[in-house]
Amino acid sequence: MEIRTVPTTPYSDQKPGTSGLRKAVAVFQQPHYLENFVQSIFNTLTDYQGKTLVVGGDGRYYNRTAIQVILKMAAANGFGKVMVGQGGILSTPAVSCLIRKYQAFGGIVLSASHNPGGIHGDFGIKYNVSNGGPAPEKITEAIYAQSKTISSYRILEAGDVDIDRLGTSKLGDMVVEVIDPVTDYAQLMESIFDFERIHELLTNGRFHMKMDAMHAVTGPYAYNILEYRLGAPIGTVINSKPLEDFGGGHPDPNLVYAKELVDILYSDDAPDFGAASDGDGDRNMILGRRFFVTPSDSLAILAHYAQVVPAYREGIKGIARSMPTSQAADRVAQKLGVPCYETPTGWKFFGNLLDADRVTLCGEESFGTGSNHVREKDGLWAILFWLNILAVTQKSVAEIVTNHWATYGRHFYSRHDYEEIPTDRAEDLMANLRANLGQLQGKQFNSRYTVAYADDFSYTDPIDGSVSRNQGIRIGFTDGSRLVYRLSGTGTKGATLRVYLEQYEPDPYKQQQDAQTALKDLIALADTIGQITHCTGRTAPTVIT
Ligand code: VG1
Ligand code: CO
Numbered sequence: 001m002e003i004r005t006v007p008t009t010p011y012s013d014q015k016p017g018t019s020g021l022r023k024a025v026a027v028f029q030q031p032h033y034l035e036n037f038v039q040s041i042f043n044t045l046t047d048y049q050g051k052t053l054v055v056g057g058d059g060r061y062y063n064r065t066a067i068q069v070i071l072k073m074a075a076a077n078g079f080g081k082v083m084v085g086q087g088g089i090l091s092t093p094a095v096s097c098l099i100r101k102y103q104a105f106g107g108i109v110l111s112a113s114h115n116p117g118g119i120h121g122d123f124g125i126k127y128n129v130s131n132g133g134p135a136p137e138k139i140t141e142a143i144y145a146q147s148k149t150i151s152s153y154r155i156l157e158a159g160d161v162d163i164d165r166l167g168t169s170k171l172g173d174m175v176v177e178v179i180d181p182v183t184d185y186a187q188l189m190e191s192i193f194d195f196e197r198i199h200e201l202l203t204n205g206r207f208h209m210k211m212d213a214m215h216a217v218t219g220p221y222a223y224n225i226l227e228y229r230l231g232a233p234i235g236t237v238i239n240s241k242p243l244e245d246f247g248g249g250h251p252d253p254n255l256v257y258a259k260e261l262v263d264i265l266y267s268d269d270a271p272d273f274g275a276a277s278d279g280d281g282d283r284n285m286i287l288g289r290r291f292f293v294t295p296s297d298s299l300a301i302l303a304h305y306a307q308v309v310p311a312y313r314e315g316i317k318g319i320a321r322s323m324p325t326s327q328a329a330d331r332v333a334q335k336l337g338v339p340c341y342e343t344p345t346g347w348k349f350f351g352n353l354l355d356a357d358r359v360t361l362c363g364e365e366s367f368g369t370g371s372n373h374v375r376e377k378d379g380l381w382a383i384l385f386w387l388n389i390l391a392v393t394q395k396s397v398a399e400i401v402t403n404h405w406a407t408y409g410r411h412f413y414s415r416h417d418y419e420e421i422p423t424d425r426a427e428d429l430m431a432n433l434r435a436n437l438g439q440l441q442g443k444q445f446n447s448r449y450t451v452a453y454a455d456d457f458s459y460t461d462p463i464d465g466s467v468s469r470n471q472g473i474r475i476g477f478t479d480g481s482r483l484v485y486r487l488s489g490t491g492t493k494g495a496t497l498r499v500y501l502e503q504y505e506p507d508p509y510k511q512q513q514d515a516q517t518a519l520k521d522l523i524a525l526a527d528t529i530g531q532i533t534h535c536t537g538r539t540a541p542t543v544i545t
Contacts, residue, residue, distance in 0.1 A: 020126025056090020057110025091281030118245030133375025288397025299363030
């Protein structure tokens with residue numbers, strides 16, 4: 001087998017976003033596009049010769065093609081071994097688990113997460129480092145720099161590897177091990193949670209749940225853990241077969257896209273608990289009977305109850321949340337006497353805090369929660385955490401959440417997304433906001449809201465001192481309310497403006513309102529301050545979560 005060095009020319013658009021490089025499948029199908037990016041990753045790494053790489057994806061269209069290319073390029077670039085999930089399947093948290101467990105050098109995750117898949121959908125690629133987490137900014141920037149000057153890539157001339165048969169084979173000098181995608185991850189979950197209590201709950205005949213895998217990667221994991229290991233009735237997991245186009249759906253676990261599950265949980269004979277996860281298995285949505293738990297509340301509640309879970313019995317070291325995530329978790333941290341860190345959006349910013357043992361739990365408002373068990377957010381982990389709480393407390397989801405609000409106050413929260421705005425208009429809107437920040441300080445709007453601070457969020461990593469600027473415009477008011485504006489770093493069409501709204505309500509009577517009603521004035525103010533309608537021509541968001 002011969003190693004070929006193939007001449008190539010750079011593409012100018014290979015800058016990784018919030019979570020890797022995401023583009024339409026057609027973009028990835030351009031000649032050498034994938035190869036350029038993979039070689040750019042390898043070019044930034046040192047001392048990986050003979051070491052192990054973990055490779056897998058969420059099963060979307062192009063996953064199998066990309067894996068064959070990556071295997072041959074890894075062999076040509078001198079990796080000693082690649083561990084690949086059977087059928088090319090590995091969830092994002094499973095990749096993180098495998099890198100850590102087998103002390104791999106790193107991993108490549110093929111996914112565009114919650115973006116639609118299929119031949120007309122999106123594809124994505126992300127590099128994870130040896131702690132199991134997404135590459136930090138200095139590495140993604142180095143990859144981008146490589147991609148702009150690349151002139152050749154290395155690939156082995158060889159036939160395709162059979163990735164459907166478990167076991168070990170050779171590709172040139174490199175070993176390829178096809179592994180079961182679920183086993184190691186399921187064992188990790190078993191080592192964290194009280195499986196006996198959860199088993200009792202799921203088999204007592206009174207408690208009912210549904211889990212929607214949205215035809216994405218979580219299906220086999222959820223089936224194995226919930227139905228096979230924990231004894232939940234067959235059929236508990238719906239849409240469990242990963243499909244290349246996610247069955248035509250949008251594998252984003254929110255009230256809009258997980259409609260089938262939402263309809264079940266809001267029906268007359270609704271089960272007690274519902275959950276969904278996204279394309280690559282790192283997000284989660286938690287529902288009770290006719291009850292939605294916001295991801296920000298979920299993080300706070302998991303922190304409050306952490307000690308019911310065997311792995312966190314000794315208590316948590318601290319919490320980290322992304323900046324736009326509500327401050328509900330801060331209140332729990334304060335009560336527990338542990339620190340709460342505020343980081344930019346994206347899981348890569350949690351890695352250092354977790355490695356340094358400063359925090360145990362992390363979360364984002366975008367349906368992402370996780371802990372120090374891996375270095376990615378983890379959908380099924382969050383679902384098992386909730387089941388563990390429900391099993392121990394014997395309370396309903398609604399009781400747990402409303403009790404939490406009564407204790408800590410409620411942070412009304414919502415995110416309004418304006419998708420596919422022309423990029424120049426979105427950038428103008430942000431530029432205007434930025435330019436006016438200085439004048440906002442102290443300004444009063446409709447008697448209730450006085451601006452306490454207005455800034456463009458900048459983060460200095462407390463561990464390595466690296467600085468990340470321009471991470472979103474924050475406007476905080478004296479009553480604790482907040483407005484945050486930022487542009488998405490995962491979209492593939494035009495720009496997506498995200499507006500995050502948060503308002504604190506200590507009064508239990510007022511806590512029962514619907515969030516959109518409670519936030520009505522703040523929503524109007526977001527338009528006044530951000531000039532959204534004026535700049536974008538939009539009078540309403542496309543997605544509200
Ligand atoms: C979005 C979310 C962010 C999350 C990221 C990756 O990013 O807002 O919180 O970390 O997706 O999640 P953005 O830049 O579009 O707002 V996943 O499950 O898509 O890997
Ligand atoms: Co995801």
